[in-house]
Amino acid sequence: MARAECGPVWGIFFLIIFGVAVTVGFLFRRGTWCRFLCPVGAWLARITRLAPLGLRPQPAACSACTDKPCLKGTERAGPCPVYLNPSKLETNRDCLKCWSCVANCPEEKASLRLGWRAPGAELLQPSSPYFWESLYVASLMGMYMAVGHRSLALAELPFPALFFGAIGLVTLGFLGLCWVVARLAGMGLKQAISTLGYIFLPLEFATAVIAFGDDALEFFNIVTPAASLLLGLGFVWSVVLGVSILRHQAPSQRRALAAAAPVAVALVALLFVWVGWYATGVVIDLT
Numbered sequence: 001m002a003r004a005e006c007g008p009v010w011g012i013f014f015l016i017i018f019g020v021a022v023t024v025g026f027l028f029r030r031g032t033w034c035r036f037l038c039p040v041g042a043w044l045a046r047i048t049r050l051a052p053l054g055l056r057p058q059p060a061a062c063s064a065c066t067d068k069p070c071l072k073g074t075e076r077a078g079p080c081p082v083y084l085n086p087s088k089l090e091t092n093r094d095c096l097k098c099w100s101c102v103a104n105c106p107e108e109k110a111s112l113r114l115g116w117r118a119p120g121a122e123l124l125q126p127s128s129p130y131f132w133e134s135l136y137v138a139s140l141m142g143m144y145m146a147v148g149h150r151s152l153a154l155a156e157l158p159f160p161a162l163f164f165g166a167i168g169l170v171t172l173g174f175l176g177l178c179w180v181v182a183r184l185a186g187m188g189l190k191q192a193i194s195t196l197g198y199i200f201l202p203l204e205f206a207t208a209v210i211a212f213g214d215d216a217l218e219f220f221n222i223v224t225p226a227a228s229l230l231l232g233l234g235f236v237w238s239v240v241l242g243v244s245i246l247r248h249q250a251p252s253q254r255r256a257l258a259a260a261a262p263v264a265v266a267l268v269a270l271l272f273v274w275v276g277w278y279a280t281g282v283v284i285d286l287t
Contacts, residue, residue: 031082035094046137047205048092049198050120055086055095055102061111062087070101070112077103086112091128120237123198124244131190134197135171141204141270142170148211150277177266185250185259195249199242199263203270206234210278227278235271242267 017039024033034041070086073079077100080086084094086101089112102112122128146166149155154162178192185192210217210227217223242263250256 045093052119055114057087058111061109069104074104125248126198129194131194134194138174138197139171142167144207144211180262181259186255202237203234206230
């Protein structure tokens with residue numbers, strides 16, 4: 001299906017999403033849709049884990065605080081709009097940077113601080129790993145491939161089949177990768193699924209920009225250099241995360257080294273697919 005023919009499909013999809021959002025907003029407390037159900041909110045919550053800025057508390061100051069105004073809210077600001085516990089923040093996920101907790105923190109404690117750190121530092125182990133979040137990150141690679149592909153063969157497929165089929169196949173591929181890595185690294189399958197998905201987040205961010213920003217890149221005639229830069233940075237960043245995550249999750253360096261091979265194959269395969277589509281200078285018109 002050509003891109004021009006996908007307009008009605010996306011229109012119906014948008015109306016469904018909008019209707020569900022309105023319904024959830026009436027039935028549940030604020031923030032429920034954005035935090036737990038919205039696919040865009042879920043994606044942004046994952047991407048913020050790569051951010052070089054993070055709001056973190058000082059544990060000593062928070063443990064000595066009995067009033068917990070950051071939880072209850074004060075006259076200066078209400079409580080956290082997404083119901084996080086500011087005194088125990090260890091991840092950027094779901095934080096809206098509204099600064100309500102900072103305003104509510106007593107001046108004599110000044111526990112909550114915004115600081116610089118290495119981009120994606122919270123994923124190096126990773127901190128706060130979450131089974132469904134990790135699986136979601138990996139599965140989205142299939143969505144970007146369905147939306148941003150430059151393949152005449154894939155363009156012949158009905159878009160709904162391509163969209164959900166790509167997500168399903170990539171998800172199954174990721175689960176297979178986790179099974180292999182778990183065996184080689186000596187870790188549980190659930191542990192592998194809960195942590196390995198974060199390895200693909202930088203490369204996924206690069207492909208997301210390319211897939212949804214290709215029209216802008218084409219307008220400025222910078223598709224090839226921009227895609228090369230994004231894919232190169234995303235790949236290297238994912239490799240760094242992969243090395244760190246395997247080193248922290250595997251019981252020994254030897255196990256981590258053995259498990260690195262299938263992860264490297266998966267990353268290189270994804271890189272080659274996207275390089276072939278966008279960084280070789282070959283233009284395929286799917287409209």
